[in-house]
Amino acid sequence: MVYLTRSEHFNAAHKLYNPAWSYEKNEEVFGKCANENWHGHNYELLVTVKGQPSPDTGFVFDVKKLSNIIKEHIIEKIDHQNLNLDVEIMRGKMCSTENLAMAIWQELVQRLPAGVQLHAIKLYETPRIYVEYFGE
Amino acid sequence: MVYLTRSEHFNAAHKLYNPAWSYEKNEEVFGKCANENWHGHNYELLVTVKGQPSPDTGFVFDVKKLSNIIKEHIIEKIDHQNLNLDVEIMRGKMCSTENLAMAIWQELVQRLPAGVQLHAIKLYETPRIYVEYFGE
Amino acid sequence: MVYLTRSEHFNAAHKLYNPAWSYEKNEEVFGKCANENWHGHNYELLVTVKGQPSPDTGFVFDVKKLSNIIKEHIIEKIDHQNLNLDVEIMRGKMCSTENLAMAIWQELVQRLPAGVQLHAIKLYETPRIYVEYFGE
């Protein structure tokens, strides 16, 4: 079993705001992240797949195809968007990096061909904060 | 003359949108950056000052004080804000990285003590795009 | 289960020196790292916690609180210190990066609230050398 990782980049606006709470409660819990006028990030997304290298190619999976899958199903739908308003996979969810990583997993896990397993989503919100999700 | 640089971090939402233009013209010129629901970035700000090292301290300027000046006058007013809506120094300006770097220069150049000159503002919008401004 | 990581920075002086050995034996085993006048590093500390994201916040744990815990219990006690002379959690231990990572684990594991588990300590001694500890 070999693990292959591809990193892609997107940026987006979001806010952390629970509509079931008062404005004051949101301010208290989320601080500056609750700013009603939004803030944003450059996200760095690392997608790891695993499998047996093919004897014909030496590849677990063609990294160009992996890049294209990530771009088609994630980047094109999230990049330069507002996570709370524009992004289908975050509809009705708190726009935390944790929830975004899980939503990206759900979207990508069904897009990989037989013989290639999704292993991990690693998502940087800033260079000093990241989350990882392994599907369970 | 020795040059001293301190890097600080902030993130913000913005859009590129010229109100004198039609929606279509904005879309044509700015593409995804014109998204009316905003997008955002992690900005990395590098501030360079220059001067003669003090014989007493060996410092051009105390880098802790430089950091505090940047935080008080820039980071606290921009971090987790919307550049178009919330940020005084960008009022009435296109929220490009070029204009933001120039506005940061104007704000900081007046905050440094005698003997220390502002030399450069370097502002990363993404890890692959940055602008520099030297005050003229 | 989602994993959340926060990175913090500190720097410190140390030496590698086993007092049960002769000066010559220390030189032989630790080379330049045994320099009796000390050397030092910029350490980068990555702390990973794991848990279920809260339905209310989308957070495994508030990363600002995680940062504050790391700063209060680790950074304030280690930053700009001498690991051999000044740092309580290294008292009587060889000041290797391995032992420092384990000591940081012991200190932090008791500081996290219910529902949040410490998963990993990753500690860079230089950009090209790091250790990881998972508590067992």
Added chain:
Amino acid sequence: MVYLTRSEHFNAAHKLYNPAWSYEKNEEVFGKCANENWHGHNYELLVTVKGQPSPDTGFVFDVKKLSNIIKEHIIEKIDHQNLNLDVEIMRGKMCSTENLAMAIWQELVQRLPAGVQLHAIKLYETPRIYVEYFGE
């Protein structure tokens, strides 16, 4: 159990080309990577070992010795070489990063002393593509 990682650097030329296939099939599968005149990369190699820190040294393994083992058995034989033509451990194999990581594992696993286990090979082909191999 503590994990210790050392990063080393090499660069090399290679191509992805399956001699059992036609030129056209190679072009179709490998695209630009099949360029018969070769292309190349700066590879970043991270080697992780694990073990119990020694009470005498605080080390899982002397990182200087680990560096020397990697340099003697891998870097000196691969750096500035052509992976397809010059490198013994890739003889008769497709020169994918997956296969190179596995070959480096096979070479290093037999070079470590008792009490130190090889845990992982992580190999960056570009800053945005890497593979990992854990020996099984």
Added chain:
Amino acid sequence: MVYLTRSEHFNAAHKLYNPAWSYEKNEEVFGKCANENWHGHNYELLVTVKGQPSPDTGFVFDVKKLSNIIKEHIIEKIDHQNLNLDVEIMRGKMCSTENLAMAIWQELVQRLPAGVQLHAIKLYETPRIYVEYFGE
């Protein structure tokens, strides 16, 4: 005057070999870099332009257009190529990073629109070696 920089990536094979010299002289001067079977690098290319920000857009130059110019005139012709054999702008030249940076300048300087000046080419051969060229 504001300076705008865009970074792009390519990789290539090359060797350093002066055909006017003997094999032994090439070995003596270029060492491993003279390997007749080639070696290669991931190059990071930073292109800096300068100008006055437009009042309409806030841009010195549309960074997306700058990226497209670099990709069309440089990356598509160099990426995954052999600098000595495949690359028109290096024909008849020693394939040093110095010469490659100068050739990239010559190619790009004629591609920019009025009002935008090319300021610098910065070219990383490895993360620890780079050259800069300012056109004179």
Added chain:
Amino acid sequence: MVYLTRSEHFNAAHKLYNPAWSYEKNEEVFGKCANENWHGHNYELLVTVKGQPSPDTGFVFDVKKLSNIIKEHIIEKIDHQNLNLDVEIMRGKMCSTENLAMAIWQELVQRLPAGVQLHAIKLYETPRIYVEYFGE
């Protein structure tokens, strides 16, 4: 004129302490940096030279020779040392990064062959703080 930069790494212990001042004054001015038990850093040193590329080699200067000059005259004398106690070029000076960069310039400027000029010393004290010196 082309500029060539080589980056090298060292680490060292130091403190900021002016012996002409009282302990209290040192604490007030230098804060944690005055810790009498020392602290330390991983320094990253970038040395830039400039010149005309040789028609025979394409080089401004052989980067391997530049690396060897830096290692022989700087790294071997500073790495794993105490800047205040062990390092000849800092004798009698405040051990600020500014003064260290200037001392490195003085040491290297006399070591380069004819036709190669020293252009800049850039010295990182931490990833977020650096100084530059151009010799005047």
